[in-house]
Amino acid sequence: MLHVENLTKKLPDGRLLLDRVSLKVSRGEFVGILGASGAGKSLTLRCILGLTKADSGTATLHTEACGGKSYDLLTCKGREQRNCRRRMGVIFQGFNLVKRLRVLDNVMIGRLARIHPLRSWLYGFTDAEAAEALEALRRVKMDMHADRITGSLSGGEMQRVAIARAIFQKPAIYLADEPIAALDPSNSLGIMKLLAPLAQETPVVGVFHQPEMTARFCTRVVAIKAGRVVYDGDPRLSHNQLQDIYGDELMQVLRPAPTTPEPAIAESSRSLPVLANFA
Ligand SMILES: Nc1ncnc2c1ncn2[C@@H]1O[C@H](COP(=O)(O)OP(=O)(O)OP(=O)(O)O)[C@@H](O)[C@H]1O
Ligand SMILES: [Mg+2]
Incomplete structure (x- = not known):
């Protein structure tokens, strides 16, 4: 489905930001990308999306629809690049929604690039497309808010709308960069519960900072450290x-500094919160 091999990105001074990053995503997979801040997670997604130019490597998206077409993501240009971008549903942390528009309009924007500019200018969307957008909103339990102005939604609701927009786009793969970073634990859980079944239909690659969430919901984890894949598996x-x-960042991520002194515990009997979730 998505096959990235030896993706490399260097700074002009030769410093490697991505060092031969390889990953494969197949049908039915929900792949979580983990790694410390600055490891190269977003950059990997940006190179796959063609937003940043990689120096070398290959990235191929094979779509089963449209006659099983394969796109060479790093070299395609012009119309071909626009076509392959439409096959990738992007869900970012900042939601990327137009706040002054209605929720339903924001969902339909997801497909704007697919329809002819003249049709979008003259007629807008068809009733069938509006019904489909409403169905995407129903899927994320936001259909009752279809007519609301998007800017009045909470962060969790906006993220659901962003997912509905990606669903409406009918992509071959979803790419999500920290889709739960700005959300509270309950909303984060809600979004993961949406993404996991979605991935069974269309693969999802998501960057996360919550190993307990990827352990619970992802089918595979790829870890990047200083631009290199250091783990790919369970x-x-x-x-x-x-x-x-x-x-060292692990302690900050998993064990917030206690506000009151802790009782002495033997080092060997300590268990981290994240490990408790694995039980
Ligand atoms: N266009 C660019 N030019 C120069 N350096 C860049 C560019 N894009 C990213 N970098 C650098 O590459 C490294 C990886 O950045 P990236 O955004 O992928 O980090 P990340 O793993 O997503 O981190 P975070 O978890 O904080 O989002 C960082 O040191 C960043 O400053
Ligand atoms: Mg990032």
Whole structure:
């Protein structure tokens, strides 16, 4: 489905930002990308999307619809590039919604690039398309808010609308960069519960900072450290594996500093919150 091989990105001074990043995403997979801040997670997605030019490597998107067409994501240009971007449903942390528009209009914008500019200017969307957009909103439990102005929604609701917009686009793959970073635990859980069944139909690649969430919902985890893939496998990582990936940052991520002194506990009997979730 998505096959990335030896993706490399360098700074002009030769410093490697991505060092031969490879990953494969197949049908039915929900792949979580983990890694410390600055590891190269977003940059990997940006190169796949053609927003940043990679220096070398390959990235191929094979779509089963449209006669099983394959797109060479790193070299395609012009109309071909626009076509392959339409096959990738993007869900970003900042929601990327137009706040002054109605919720339903924001969902339909997802397909704007697909219809002829003259038709969009003369006629807008058809009733059938509006019904389909409403169905996408129903899927994320936001259909009752279809006529609301998007700017009046909460962050969790906006993220649901952003997912509905990606669903309406009918992509071959979803790429999500920190889709739950701005949300509280309950909304984060809600979004993961939406993404997991979606991935069974259309694969999802998502960047996360919550190993407990990827352990619970993802089918596979890929970890990036200093621009290199250092892990690709079972989403339930051990404490040592997480420590290898995050280094010192692990403690900040998994164990917020206590406000009151903790009672002395033998080091060997300590268990991190994230590991408790694996039980
Ligand atoms: N266009 C660019 N030019 C120069 N450096 C860049 C560019 N894009 C990204 N970088 C650098 O590449 C590294 C990886 O950035 P990236 O945005 O992928 O991090 P990340 O893993 O997504 O981190 P975070 O979890 O904080 O979002 C960072 O050091 C960043 O400053
Ligand atoms: Mg990032």
